[in-house]
Amino acid sequence: MGLLHLAAAVDQPSVHDAGSYVDLARLAERGGLDFVTLDDTFARPGLDALAVLSRVAPETGRIGLVPTVTTTHTEPFHVQAAVATLDWISRGRAGWRLDVSTTEGEARLFGRRHAAAADALWQEAGEVADVAAKLWDSWEDDAEIRDEATGRFLDRDKLHYVDFQGASFSVRGPSIVPRPPQGHPVRVVDATEGQARRTAAQYADVALVRAASAAHAGAVRDQLRSEAVEFGRNPDDLRVLASLLVDLGDGEHAAEPGHGGGGPRQTAQGPLYRGGPVDLAELIAAWHADGTVDGFHLTPVEPRRDLERLVNGTVALLQHRGLFRTFYPGSTLREHLGLAKPANQYVVTGGAS
Amino acid sequence: MTAGRKYMHLAAHFPGVNNTTVWADPRSKSQIEFSSFEHLARTAERGLFDFFFLAEGLRLREHKGRIHDLDVVGRPESITVLNALAAVTERLGLAATVNATFNEPYELARRFATLDHLSGGRAAWNVVTSSGAFTGENFRRGGYLDRADLPHSRLRSSGGTPITRATEFVATTRELWDTWTPDGVSRPFAHRGQHFDIAGEFTVPRSPQGYPVVIQAGDSAEGREFAASTADVIFTRHGTLEAGRSFYADVKRRLARYGRTSDDLKIMPGVSVVLGDTAAEAQEKATEIRRQQVSPQNALLALEQVWGTDLSSYDPDGPLPDIDPVPESSITQGRTRRGDTVAIAEKWRALSREKGLSIRQTVIEASGRQSFIGTPEAVATELDEFVQRDAADGFILVPHLTPGGLDEFVDRVVPLLQERGAFRTEYRGTTLRSHLGLSDPVWKG
Numbered sequence: 001m002g003l004l005h006l007a008a009a010v011d012q013p014s015v016h017d018a019g020s021y022v023d024l025a026r027l028a029e030r031g032g033l034d035f036v037t038l039d040d041t042f043a044r045p046g047l048d049a050l051a052v053l054s055r056v057a058p059e060t061g062r063i064g065l066v067p068t069v070t071t072t073h074t075e076p077f078h079v080q081a082a083v084a085t086l087d088w089i090s091r092g093r094a095g096w097r098l099d100v101s102t103t104e105g106e107a108r109l110f111g112r113r114h115a116a117a118a119d120a121l122w123q124e125a126g127e128v129a130d131v132a133a134k135l136w137d138s139w140e141d142d143a144e145i146r147d148e149a150t151g152r153f154l155d156r157d158k159l160h161y162v163d164f165q166g167a168s169f170s171v172r173g174p175s176i177v178p179r180p181p182q183g184h185p186v187r188v189v190d191a192t193e194g195q196a197r198r199t200a201a202q203y204a205d206v207a208l209v210r211a212a213s214a215a216h217a218g219a220v221r222d223q224l225r226s227e228a229v230e231f232g233r234n235p236d237d238l239r240v241l242a243s244l245l246v247d248l249g250d251g252e253h254a255a256e257p258g259h260g261g262g263g264p265r266q267t268a269q270g271p272l273y274r275g276g277p278v279d280l281a282e283l284i285a286a287w288h289a290d291g292t293v294d295g296f297h298l299t300p301v302e303p304r305r306d307l308e309r310l311v312n313g314t315v316a317l318l319q320h321r322g323l324f325r326t327f328y329p330g331s332t333l334r335e336h337l338g339l340a341k342p343a344n345q346y347v348v349t350g351g352a353s
Numbered sequence: 354m355t356a357g358r359k360y361m362h363l364a365a366h367f368p369g370v371n372n373t374t375v376w377a378d379p380r381s382k383s384q385i386e387f388s389s390f391e392h393l394a395r396t397a398e399r400g401l402f403d404f405f406f407l408a409e410g411l412r413l414r415e416h417k418g419r420i421h422d423l424d425v426v427g428r429p430e431s432i433t434v435l436n437a438l439a440a441v442t443e444r445l446g447l448a449a450t451v452n453a454t455f456n457e458p459y460e461l462a463r464r465f466a467t468l469d470h471l472s473g474g475r476a477a478w479n480v481v482t483s484s485g486a487f488t489g490e491n492f493r494r495g496g497y498l499d500r501a502d503l504p505h506s507r508l509r510s511s512g513g514t515p516i517t518r519a520t521e522f523v524a525t526t527r528e529l530w531d532t533w534t535p536d537g538v539s540r541p542f543a544h545r546g547q548h549f550d551i552a553g554e555f556t557v558p559r560s561p562q563g564y565p566v567v568i569q570a571g572d573s574a575e576g577r578e579f580a581a582s583t584a585d586v587i588f589t590r591h592g593t594l595e596a597g598r599s600f601y602a603d604v605k606r607r608l609a610r611y612g613r614t615s616d617d618l619k620i621m622p623g624v625s626v627v628l629g630d631t632a633a634e635a636q637e638k639a640t641e642i643r644r645q646q647v648s649p650q651n652a653l654l655a656l657e658q659v660w661g662t663d664l665s666s667y668d669p670d671g672p673l674p675d676i677d678p679v680p681e682s683s684i685t686q687g688r689t690r691r692g693d694t695v696a697i698a699e700k701w702r703a704l705s706r707e708k709g710l711s712i713r714q715t716v717i718e719a720s721g722r723q724s725f726i727g728t729p730e731a732v733a734t735e736l737d738e739f740v741q742r743d744a745a746d747g748f749i750l751v752p753h754l755t756p757g758g759l760d761e762f763v764d765r766v767v768p769l770l771q772e773r774g775a776f777r778t779e780y781r782g783t784t785l786r787s788h789l790g791l792s793d794p795v796w797k798g
Contacts, residue, residue: 016470016557016558017470018439018440018470018471022440042459042460042463042556043556044556045539045556045557045558046556046557047466047467047470047471047557048463048464048467048557050433051432051433051436051464051467051468051471052436052467052471054433054434054436054437055436055437055439055440055471056440057437057440058387058391058437058440058441059440073457073460074460075455075456075492075493075494076493077411077455077491077492078430078455078456081429081430082430082432082433084429084430085429085430085433085434086433088385088386088387088429089387089429089433089434089437091387105553106553108551108552108553109459109551109552109553110457110459110460110551111549111550111551111552112457139427143427144427146376146377148377150650151377151423151648151649151650151651152422152423152650153376153422153423153424153425153426154420154422154426154427155422156419156420156422159413159420168493169492169493170490171490171491171492172412172490172491173491174413174420176410176411176412176413176427176428176430177385177427177428177429177430178385178427
């Protein structure tokens, strides 16, 4: 059994001021959570998620910041640069939750291509994840030399063209942004469904699984780990978190059958846990103890109220029982997750510029 | 404020990526770390500047087929940095350069509206376009770029007057910013033009400024016209007082055609400033900075850019080449062309002969000195004169050092400008539009 990892969503419908997001991220940071997520699509009302978490970065110190950035109608080069920049401004706390835009409505906002099937779009998302890592590696960590004797700011032998050719795009490289502090910011994929799961197995550092039962979550985790092996990865480099909606509003609901101690139930919005913070702590401890998942990603139904109860109730109890960190021993998101800084693929392979 | 005296507007350009940023100086620090951006932005805000300006890079420059390695290079993505700077500043405007060629209106309108919300109304967009397949190699759009994207091009004819992608791009983003009523109701949009055919719903409510401020950089006739029709600020080249007055009059004259007044467009040349306790000391410092900016290697590179061929065997401390430049050379990629290279080469040779200068000395001499050199008093007086005599509405300062390059100006020149009644002593408003004295855009429902 590895360390327990906890993450929370800070989504707030119809909230456009920075302060509210800063408050929630700080609250989550007080609980020592690994990271917060902020979801995004071009179709739902709301601000650009990566921008919001960039605004949050200077006002937080340790917590990981994971915005959703879609890959269907965006430019891979811009996306990787923005994620790398979030990593720079947060000093190594950036993640990136990949998602795709499947609707014709989203396609019409851009007018460049038609809607496509999720399978094809997740295939492309995998290519974007791949080229992003190549571009992050396109500068070796010590490429900047400032060598006065030769007048060279840069050792250009330590910069690399990526010459990536995907099914629908190509990128020459190198990136405009030097290699970010984590090497590769943490890539997160919701692996609940079909093709997304293969993309997660191949590229994700963290996979989210919306599952109403421990058995289901565990089965998906096993599948992700074995597919990761097929892709030549060490399965221990992949964290699998169960993703639940949580409603900690009314203590009395915990007593109802099917809630609280009875575990989450499936709803139209996804698996929902409704009950008290203490019972949620029990559930987290139980699923984690038997190795079903590496941790949890929790989306409060009522953002502020439920996050407060999560941190002050559930997390405090898990800490008290020695199951969750009481402070951040590391400073980067990779360190929180127990993931090493990846080797630079161009250094490893000796790839020529 | 003296009756009739114009207030000057000031902005700061992050030194960043170019051959005027000196990296071989013990005071030069990271161009990537957030702390450098924070230091410069906080300094600009301490000096009550209107805005802080970030340039953009989309492809590393190349020279002789290899990545150019002599200048500061590598930078974070601008809008993301500005969102973070919004957390550590309160009033300072935040301007990002973003290319209209390799972006789409919906996404960019959303990103700027978001920055405007998160900063409480301080966002600005410097609109640029890219001409090229070289940069395009990094982008999806690069694969099907056509000449319609070029500023001077004839466009796909679909009836009516052809317009550039940049013009339609900005107009489209403003349509998107107008889709929310001031009282918060979202309505669907549909735009069908020569470059964009899009429809749907814009998902960000009207931002504090209504429209983020639009900046146009460049002095060409097309650029002036675009600025007159569309921009709130024009970022121009600095020259003599007379050249400035002529440019200023020309651009302001164009405004009426678009139903705009002289106050609707601010003219702000990019300038560099060198200060000293005496005029002589300032001159000495200016010369030393020029020597730092033009290293021996950089001198040869500048020469190769003009001659269009490999001159690495030449001694930077020796005489200029006798051979003539290679016309139409593509030796350098990713930077603006130098124009008529044969004429430039002849001019440089003449300069070298006349003053007995080496290659490096010639490049230093020919490639321009700093804009304002002198004591704080002299510089304040001269800056004010440019503004009072209608050669500029203000200045975009381009420091040569990261991150301390603005400190001295803010500490020594700003107070003098304030004493003269030439610059604000406090921020009156909270938005960038209020700093610039721009009216709020009328909502076009």
